[in-house]
Amino acid sequence: SRSKMGYREWRWQWFWWQYFFLLWSTIHGQTRYSIPEELKQGFVVGNLAKDLGLGLSDIFDRRLRVASEAGKQYFTVDAGKGELVVNDRIDREALCGQSTSCVLPLQVVLENPLHLHRIEIEIKDINDNSPWFHTKEMSLKIAETAAVGTRFSLEAAEDADVGSNSVKSYTLTKNDCFTLKMKEVEDGKIVPELVLEKTLDRERKAVHRLLITALDGGNPVLSGTSQITITVLDVNDNFPVFDRSTYKVSLGENSAKDTFVIKVTATDADEGPNGEVEFSFGSRTPDTVSSVFEINSLTGEVFLKGTLDYEKTASYKIEVTAKDKGSPEMESHCRVQIDVIDVNDNTPEIILTSEPQPVxxxxxxxxxxxxxxxxxxxxxxxxKVTLYLPKGSPFILKPSFSNNYALITSGLLDRERVSDYNIDITATDSGSPPLSSKKTVPVRISDVNDNPPVFTQPSYNVYLKENSAPGSILFSVSASDLDSGENAKISYSILDSKVQDVSVSTYVYINSDNGSIYSMHSFDYEKLKVFQIQVQAKDQGSPSLSTNATVHVFILDQNDNAPAVIYPSSAALGSLSHQRMPRSAKAGHLVTKVTAVDADSGHNAWISYKLAEATDASLFTVNLYTGEVRTKRAVSEQDDSSQRLLIEIKDDGEPVQSATVTVSILMEDALHEPILDIRHKVTEPSKKTGRITLYLILSLASVSVLSLVTFLILAVKCIRNSRSSGSCCMRRTDCDDYKNPNRNLQIQLNTDGPIKYVEVLGGDMLSQSQSFRSCMSPMSEYSDFTLIKPSSTTDFKEVISVLDASLPDSTWTFESQQVSKNQ
Incomplete structure (x- = not known):
């Protein structure tokens, strides 16, 4: 036991000394290591990270991993040191069998970006298998008439090791009749032969027992033995002889069962039963051969009884034995080599080395x-495999090495058009006929913030009643984004701007999530009629994209102002307005004219006059629209000299707003000094009377400026549109023409005594139209002005701006009417 332990220690010391320094080299861009088999788990093969030019951080960041094409994971990577270490037991004989070269290919996969390295591990053989004989006891029968020098083939020993560690020599126990010689056969294999050195004498010794030993070339040398039993025969001294020692034939792997393969022939020089030959497969024929082939024992014909598969076995080497029927039997051997011809019966396979990443x-x-x-x-x-991609796909295959490919982009991608691709890759071999297969590779396209938000429309018109409660919702804008995720998440905001020199943020507020716009306070149409808001929709991408839209807010007038009497002014003469008229006045005599204005607009500013009470209702009448107080008949002597009229002034709003004025009329035979005295009393001491005079002068000047500016606008418009079919003209209009506007834009100043209104009319009742009216100070009896031109929003704004700049807010009102266009 102690000597055995010493032997093992010496053997391992020699082994580690021999493979202490590993040999690695790079061939055609591939890293190659050489290691012996049977290394312990954890043995360091080499520094893979260093050899591939990678840093230790790349092992984690790029998720370095090793994949074995052999199916079993024999190696792994030490993530801390970047070393390639042995992960499992490596048995060269199990991997490569009797192949002299044993190379284990590995694939090193790196991600982000994806990269593939191929390395090769050469597994070197160690002398860990002893030679052995299939038969532990071989039997030979030799006729006593056998000549000296006759050779008898013996069973060759097998050794799972290769190269110098395989069987190298044989020895035979010492005896007088036999020696051992070697015969070299195909592939450099040595077969032992027993040589008769001395004539046999069955009567002296009928049985010879020898021990044959097979030795390998390892260090230390390992061996195996087998017992040879030789029986000496007295008859049948001729062996069957094959016409050749080796037969070769080729056979397609798609050959059908019972196909004839080859016929072997052997003859025996003896006569009778000693010359009759029977054929059989050798005793060492494995089941993998006997299950595929069979031989006719009488004719020597070999037939196919199983199925051939070139991918499993490309060549068969069969030992055939020919025996005669003599006593003792004589036999000889030959070798039949059957090469399988490959047929294209395997479809190509596409293997994903790494899963596709989102792009x-x-x-x-x-x-x-x-x-x-x-x-x-x-x-x-x-x-030979060729890969194809479908036409029109924005991807191509870039060949790498050893049938490896990279799937890369070849054009512009647009997630909003196609968000996912299922790429059908077709693999076709070069066989005849060719075989093909398909594999679908799913590729997901990741979103990039390349689409700005889009409003449902570029601008919005919002109509809001004046005096509405603060905090009420004005409008909700909406925008959409073709991107996804955070890139499509939209927030709304109002861009800072000025409205009447005040930031728009003091007027309105917007909900950043849903685009709802709220008022911050109540609006007064008489102070603010229209303003605009710039709304911005911005996504949450990086960098973010935005789009603006304009919201026009129109304040709608409500009837919140009562008519105000501006003539006659009750404040100048107290609670009553005193008027004088002669008793000689006839029917239709203009006594006075009541003029009132309303700060509202449109119907809310349409004023009507009505005689509510009168001392004599049969004597006076009030014009409903002009406020003129005239006599209905001639004044008679019976009429009272003092008449009192209560005139009610109403607008056309809802609810109706009204005011009253009381007019006192004194009828006299002649207007002499008393009238002058009254005028003197009125005008001399009163500052209010002077203020009225100044007001009338300013009003007259304003209307004059307005007329001049309007004429200039008309001239510019006519020149600008002279190339078109439009025309410019001027005409007089009646004071009631605003009720029936024609198809053109009209700006109309109507005066009759005290100023009544300015109208801007456009379109007709069947088309979209606008009507604007302004009431101004008293001026001459009649002064009309009309501008006729095709209606346009731009023209309206220009005209309105002119009116707004020319007239004081206290002297005119603005009215807008909209009539929907019939479809």
Whole structure:
């Protein structure tokens, strides 16, 4: 036991000394290591990270892993040191059998970006198997008439090791009749032969027992033995003889059962039963051969009884024995070599080396998506595989090495058009006929923030009643984004701007999540009629994208102002307005004219006059629209000299707002000094009377400026549109023409005594139209102005801006009407 332990220690010391320094080299861009078999788990093969030019951080960041094509994971990577270490027991005999070269290919996969390295591990043989004989006891029958020098083939020993560790020599126990010689056969294999050195004498010794020992070339040498029993015969001294020692034949792997393979022939020089030959497979024929082939014992014909598969076994070497029927039997041997011809019976296979990664839609052409390889179990042209991609796909395959490919982008991607691709890759071999297979590789396109939010419309019109409660919702804008995730999440905001020199943020507020716009306070149409808001929709991408939209807010007038009497002014003469008229006045005599204005607009500012009470209702009448107080008949002597009229002034709003004015009329025979005295009393001491005079002068000047500016606008518009079919003209209009506007834009100043209104009319009742009216100070009896031009929103704004700049807020009102267009 102690000597055995010393032997093992010496053997392992020699082993570690021999393989202490590993040999590695790079061939054609591949890293190669050489290690012996049967290494312990954890043995360091080499520093893989250093040999591949990688840093230790790359092992974690790029998720370095090792994949074995042999199926079993024999190696792994030490993540801390980047070393390639043995992970499992490596038995060269189990991996490569009797093959002299044993190379284990490995694939090293790196991600982010994807990269593939191929390394090879050469597994070197160690002398860990002893030679052994299939038969522990061999039997030979030799006729006593056998000539000296006759050779008898013996069973060769087998050794699972290869090269110098395989069987190298044989020895035979010392005896007088036999010696041992070697015969070299195919593939450099040595077969022992027993040589007769002395004539046998059955009567002296009928049985010879020898011990044959097989020795390998390892260090230390290992051996195996077998017992040889030789029986000396007295008859049948001729062996069957084959016409050749080796037969060769080729057979397609798709050959049908019972196919004839080859016929072997052997003859025996003896006569009778000693010359009759029977054929059989050798005693050492494995089941893998006997299950596929059979031989006719009488004719020597070999037939196929099983199924051939080139991918499992490419060649068969069968030992055939020919025996005669003599006593003792004589036999000889030959070898039949059957080579299998490959047939294209295996479809190519596509293997994903790495799973496809999501690709950004803005990824440049040439971005690696996935790594894959192609494999075909056939050989020659039958194993040459070509990969195809469908036409129109924004991907291509870039060949790498050893049937490895990279799936890369070849064009622009757009997630909003196609978010997922299922790429059908077709693999076709070069066989005849060719075989093909398909594999679908799913590729997901990741979103990039390349689409700005889009509003449902570029601008919005919002109509809000004045005096509405603060905090009420004005409108909700909405935008959408074609991107996804955070890139499509939209927030709304209002861009800062000025409304009447005040930030728009003091007027309105917007909900950043849903785009709802709320008022911050109540609006007064008489102070603010229209303003606009710039709303911005911004996504949450990086960098974020935004789009703006304009919201026009129109304040709608409500009837919240009562008519105000501006003539006659009751404040100038107290609670009553005193008027004088002669008794000689006829029917229709203009006594006075009541003028009132309303700060509202539209119907809310349409004023009507009505005689509510009168001392004599049969004597006076009030014009409903002009407020003129006239006599209905001639004044008679019976009429009272003092008449009192209560005139009610109403607007056309809802609810109706009204005011009253009381007019006192004094009828006299002649207007002499008393009237002058009254005027003197009115005008001399009163500052209010002076203020009215100034007001009338300013009003007249304002209307004059307005007329001049409007004429200038008309001239510019006519010149600008002279190339078109439109025309410019001027005409007089009646004071009631605003009720029936024509198809053109009209700006109309109507005066009759005290100023009544300015109208801007456009379109007709069947088309979209706008009507604007302004009431101004008293001026001459009649002064009309009309501008006729095709209606446009831009023209309206220009005209309104002119009116707004020309007239004081206290002297005119603005009215807008909208009539829907019939479809």
């Amino acid at each position: 950004l839609e803005n990824a440049p052409s040439g971005t690696v998506v996935a790594l894959l390889s192609a494999h075909d179990a056939d050989s020659g042209n039958n194993s």
